Amino acid sequence: MTNPSQDALAQAQAAYAELKARGLKLNLQRGQPADADFDLSNPMLSALxxxxxxxxxxxxxxxxxxxxxxxxxxxxxxxxxxxxxxxxxxxxxxxxxxxxxxxxxxxxxxxxxxxxxxxxxxxxxxxxxxxxxxxxxxxxxxxxxxxxxxxxxxxxxxxxxxxxxxxxxxxxxxxxxxxxxxxxxxxxxxxxxxxxxxxxxxxxxxxxxxxxxxxxxxxxxxxxxxxxxxxxxxxxxxxxxxxxxxxxxxxxxxxxxxxxxxxxxxxxxxxxxxxxxxxxxxxxxxxxxxxxxxxxYEGGLEGLMRDHAALIAPKFQAVYDALSAELGEGGGGYATWRTPRGGYFISLDTVDPVADRVVQLADEAGISLTPAGATYPGGKDPHNANIRLAPTRPPLAEVEVAMRGVATCIKLAAEEYRAGR
Known part of the structure; x- marks a missing residue:
């Protein structure tokens, strides 16, 4: 008779091995605009x-x-x-x-x-x-x-x-x-x-x-x-x-x-x-x-921000959809995340104190995330849970791939932690 926790760990390890084998090189570390966002303002270069x-x-x-x-x-x-x-x-x-x-x-x-x-x-x-x-x-x-x-x-x-x-x-x-x-x-x-x-x-x-x-x-x-x-x-x-x-x-x-x-x-x-x-x-x-x-600009500054939103909102939705698909609605007992109405970031918290391990696993799989703890002074999150996600810079397709990969890392880090308790 197999141990359910061991089965979950083995499944998470297998999924992560497949992720690493893909040779990804994706970056969700800093909140930078995409080139498409910059392109909206290119006419400013010749405004004078x-x-x-x-x-x-x-x-x-x-x-x-x-x-x-x-x-x-x-x-x-x-x-x-x-x-x-x-x-x-x-x-x-x-x-x-x-x-x-x-x-x-x-x-x-x-x-x-x-x-x-x-x-x-x-x-x-x-x-x-x-x-x-x-x-x-x-x-x-x-x-x-x-x-x-x-x-x-x-x-x-x-x-x-x-x-x-x-x-x-x-x-x-x-x-x-x-x-x-x-x-x-x-x-x-x-x-x-x-x-x-x-x-x-x-x-x-x-x-x-x-x-x-x-x-x-x-x-x-x-x-x-x-x-x-x-x-x-x-x-x-x-x-x-x-x-x-x-x-x-x-x-x-x-x-x-x-x-x-x-x-x-x-x-x-x-x-x-x-x-x-x-x-x-x-x-x-x-x-x-x-x-x-x-x-x-058509619609002035407000019009420009609407055009930015048209580019960025699908990326935020892709994060929500990928996490829900891979972890389950509400995070499946692995993580929770906020769904803001605006801004440039999404805040994710792991249920277990494994944020640093998630970031490490993601990095080894070719997905660069903001360092764990960065959202606290001195880089020390007392809960080791918070990860800042920055989906604005990569193309939409890369955001979807990266977030499914992050979910895989969250599962493995959690199952490792639970197996070792």
Whole structure:
């Protein structure tokens, strides 16, 4: 009489051997756009001609133009963030760079309302987990101690945030993705956003750093509604509490877009003052061609995002379908995964603590995944369960093949673990 667990392990081993024999070379590691997504914005490369030397009455070739960006760019991305132009500063190609600049100035000088630079206060920052590895790296590189709270279905665990913020004046803020969070695709609810905007903190300069990278990255007809932290904080009596960052990295070109930040008018002036010390101004040519291209695109920026969704949504659906087909509906006791309405990632959790083994098996079979633990500070997932899936870059057919392979790896890792208990 055979042992059912041994049979399951043998079947998983046989399926994995077949997978390895295919000699695959697939990559679902980073959230990059596909070439087809980039192609939508190729006309932007010729949006300006030799005669387009002036924009908004400003000579694009010369120094003057203002530290806050071209007026039309501030208006366009103000509309994107649901803010007035004077509440927005448009910079160069990276919103992560802007986050680093704002945090750096806060460390040196403090934000508005600070008594001194944060660097003198052994600053701590709240982050959500699972979360974005680049946030963790940025903060730790700058010397912040990280405090983690769970990302729940409707946003950060605000009970935990309130407790941390109220008990320690060195807790200077929270950095997280509020819309279609990386990696889980959660969106903060209006109720939780209001609580964050109005929370009582021991630090008078407690700040919300909202990395709204996926604010318009809806994939399906049913979509989440982004919150407006700048307005909510103003209405809560903390007008300078929020900085909201975004970029066109997943809208036009990932390495040649525009980063921008929304905040109170006073905060924008504060930021401009320090930026002005290190730069005469941002790249006006890049801003002008973005404005011209996005205004001329059929349906504008919203139309461009609909065209992106038409390319990306089938890949997300392919992930769901492949996992369900191979593991069973709901994961078959092997894994669970989120089905976000937008964003760039899918968060998968193994039932057993085998995420690192799954990633190893996948790599040996020619399927590159984000390292296990990457969604936690220091790369250490205490549950060894979370895996971030990034299906946007590969062609649809490769996503389907890769995800069936990942499911095979999940089964084998789980059966190995269960056999060894």
């Amino acid at each position: 001609g030799e005669g387009d030397t002036h924009f908004d009455g400003i000579d694009l070739r010369n120094y003057p133009g203002g530290i806050g960006g071209l007026p039309s760019a501030r208006a366009l991305f103000g509309h994107y963030l649901d803010l007035k132009p004077e509440n927005v500063l448009v910079w160069n190609n990276s919103s992560l760079e802007l986050q680093g600049l704002v945090l750096g100035f806060a460390l040196l000088h403090g934000v508005r309302g600070s008594e001194t630079g944060w660097v003198h206060q052994k600053p701590k920052m709240i982050v959500t987990v699972p979360g974005y590895d680049r946030h963790f790296l940025l903060l730790q590189t700058m010397g912040f101690e990280l405090l983690t709270v769970d990302m729940q279905d409707d946003g950060p665990d605000v009970d935990a945030v309130e407790k941390l913020a109220a008990s320690d004046p060195s807790v200077k803020g929270i950095l997280f993705v509020p819309t279609y969070s990386n990696p889980g695709g959660e969106t903060v609810s209006e109720e939780k956003a209001r609580r964050l905007a109005g929370l009582k903190a021991a630090a008078p300069d407690f700040t919300i750093f909202a990395d709204d990278a996926y604010r318009a990255h809806h994939l399906f007809e049913e979509r989440d509604t982004p919150v407006n932290f700048v307005t909510l904080c103003r209405d809560a009596g903390h007008p300078d509490r929020a900085f909201v960052f975004a970029s066109t990295s997943k809208i036009t070109f990932a390495g040649a877009g525009l980063g921008f930040v929304g905040s109170s008018e006073d905060n924008i002036k504060w930021l401009g003052k320090y930026l002005n010390a290190q730069s005469i101004g941002p790249n006006k040519v890049e801003q002008a061609r973005h404005v011209k291209f996005l205004q001329s």
